[in-house]
Amino acid sequence: MKILIVGSGGREYAIALALKRDENVKNLYFAPGNGATDELGVNIDIKDFEKLAEFAKKESIDLTIVGPETPLVEGIADVFKKHNLTIFGVSKDAAKLEGSKAFMKDFLFRHNIPTAKYIQTSSVKKANDFIDTLIAPIVVKADGLCAGKGVIIAKSKDEAKDAAKSMLNGESFGNAGKNVVIEEFLDGFELSIFAICDGENYKILPAAQDHKRLLDNDEGPNTGGMGAYAPTPLANDDIYTQVEEFVVKPTLKGMKEEGASYTGVLFIGAMIVDKKVYVLEYNVRFGDPECEVLMPLLKTSASELFYKAATGRLNELDLKFKDEFAVGVVVASKDYPYKNSEPKIIDIDDKKSECSHVAYAGVCKKEGSMYANGGRVLVCVGTGKSIKAARDNAYDLTKKIFFEGAKFRNDIAYQALK
Numbered sequence: 001m002k003i004l005i006v007g008s009g010g011r012e013y014a015i016a017l018a019l020k021r022d023e024n025v026k027n028l029y030f031a032p033g034n035g036a037t038d039e040l041g042v043n044i045d046i047k048d049f050e051k052l053a054e055f056a057k058k059e060s061i062d063l064t065i066v067g068p069e070t071p072l073v074e075g076i077a078d079v080f081k082k083h084n085l086t087i088f089g090v091s092k093d094a095a096k097l098e099g100s101k102a103f104m105k106d107f108l109f110r111h112n113i114p115t116a117k118y119i120q121t122s123s124v125k126k127a128n129d130f131i132d133t134l135i136a137p138i139v140v141k142a143d144g145l146c147a148g149k150g151v152i153i154a155k156s157k158d159e160a161k162d163a164a165k166s167m168l169n170g171e172s173f174g175n176a177g178k179n180v181v182i183e184e185f186l187d188g189f190e191l192s193i194f195a196i197c198d199g200e201n202y203k204i205l206p207a208a209q210d211h212k213r214l215l216d217n218d219e220g221p222n223t224g225g226m227g228a229y230a231p232t233p234l235a236n237d238d239i240y241t242q243v244e245e246f247v248v249k250p251t252l253k254g255m256k257e258e259g260a261s262y263t264g265v266l267f268i269g270a271m272i273v274d275k276k277v278y279v280l281e282y283n284v285r286f287g288d289p290e291c292e293v294l295m296p297l298l299k300t301s302a303s304e305l306f307y308k309a310a311t312g313r314l315n316e317l318d319l320k321f322k323d324e325f326a327v328g329v330v331v332a333s334k335d336y337p338y339k340n341s342e343p344k345i346i347d348i349d350d351k352k353s354e355c356s357h358v359a360y361a362g363v364c365k366k367e368g369s370m371y372a373n374g375g376r377v378l379v380c381v382g383t384g385k386s387i388k389a390a391r392d393n394a395y396d397l398t399k400k401i402f403f404e405g406a407k408f409r410n411d412i413a414y415q416a417l418k
């Protein structure tokens, strides 16, 4: 098979590593890829979807896998399908589940899927009136894509009203905040649960936990994610059953009824309150760094999983996972997440090991050397028969990575090890 992966992060690198384990995967292409994916395949610098589809046809690409949300929201899957190409990733209509939080909340409401009580509005008055009915803390969310920065957990009604006002008048997030979702605060623990969907059928992956805050003990600002582990023992059979029956099944049925059949990754940001599952949000792609810990756990061939999902044949697949755990520790650059850092040369003592590897993200190559040129530079992934063993393997690998200003959290997977 020839496979094209759209994206440039650690997530796409991790998908590529999983595909590389398959004997039937012959060639990998990345659009645009990063300074390490060129060692796994060929980086292609084509941004326009029509031109990329032409390239896929010319090269006889068998399957395209889309990593990030932006091209999905912009309709890459629709363009590829128009050209009769096989693509794993949701259509533009289905991507609205991530592209608009107001659309997503209304969808959950229409289909009776458990979620926090809310309103969505573009009126300051309506926002304020609803805030007055809630008890602080109160959650205020910008409707559109904000790269993980569009959610304010306000400690008082006044703070919530201020946040809503500055979103609605375009100050905080431009057009993405011209509509807001105001919702009640749910007090529980969070899980990242992924379903691979083919429009009708689905396969649930082991539940993961992300670590959004920059610093140990969940302190400091929010980031794109500083680490993850899976499977988490915090998700029991009852939680998986609730997710299937009350979330995934009604979502696939609802999307089909509404003319936006769901073929792709459904990322359920779940909050568990008193053992009950609530949907905080949907994403229409893998989480990053969750993908980096899920891919190494796959026992089933990754190309078969994604190809069957893209072609509506997941019912033929018996998806299997290794009886192991994986922990991923994100190594970030000095000024992340505040501002871009100067590129720094990376020195890695990366001897191949059975139970750890690097997933490269914000890296580029200059004159044969690899440089850290992004916020989240790479992920040290460890696997093992226990979470502790996997974590030790991941942290052992961090000791072999050197670049100026490198930083990471020291407590990834603490929730499972307390």
Ligand SMILES: Nc1ncnc2c1ncn2[C@@H]1O[C@H](COP(=O)(O)OP(=O)(O)O)[C@@H](O)[C@H]1O
Binding pocket: 116, 139, 141, 147, 148, 149, 150, 151, 183, 184, 185, 186, 187, 190, 269, 280, 281
């Ligand atoms: N209703 C809620 N109650 C409690 N915490 C929430 C609620 N909604 C969001 N959060 C917190 O804010 C984070 C970001 O919100 P989310 O809806 O996932 O938006 P995004 O990932 O697009 O920034 C969540 O991971 C969660 O920690």
Ligand SMILES: [Mg+2]
Binding pocket: 269, 281
């Ligand atoms: Mg989220």
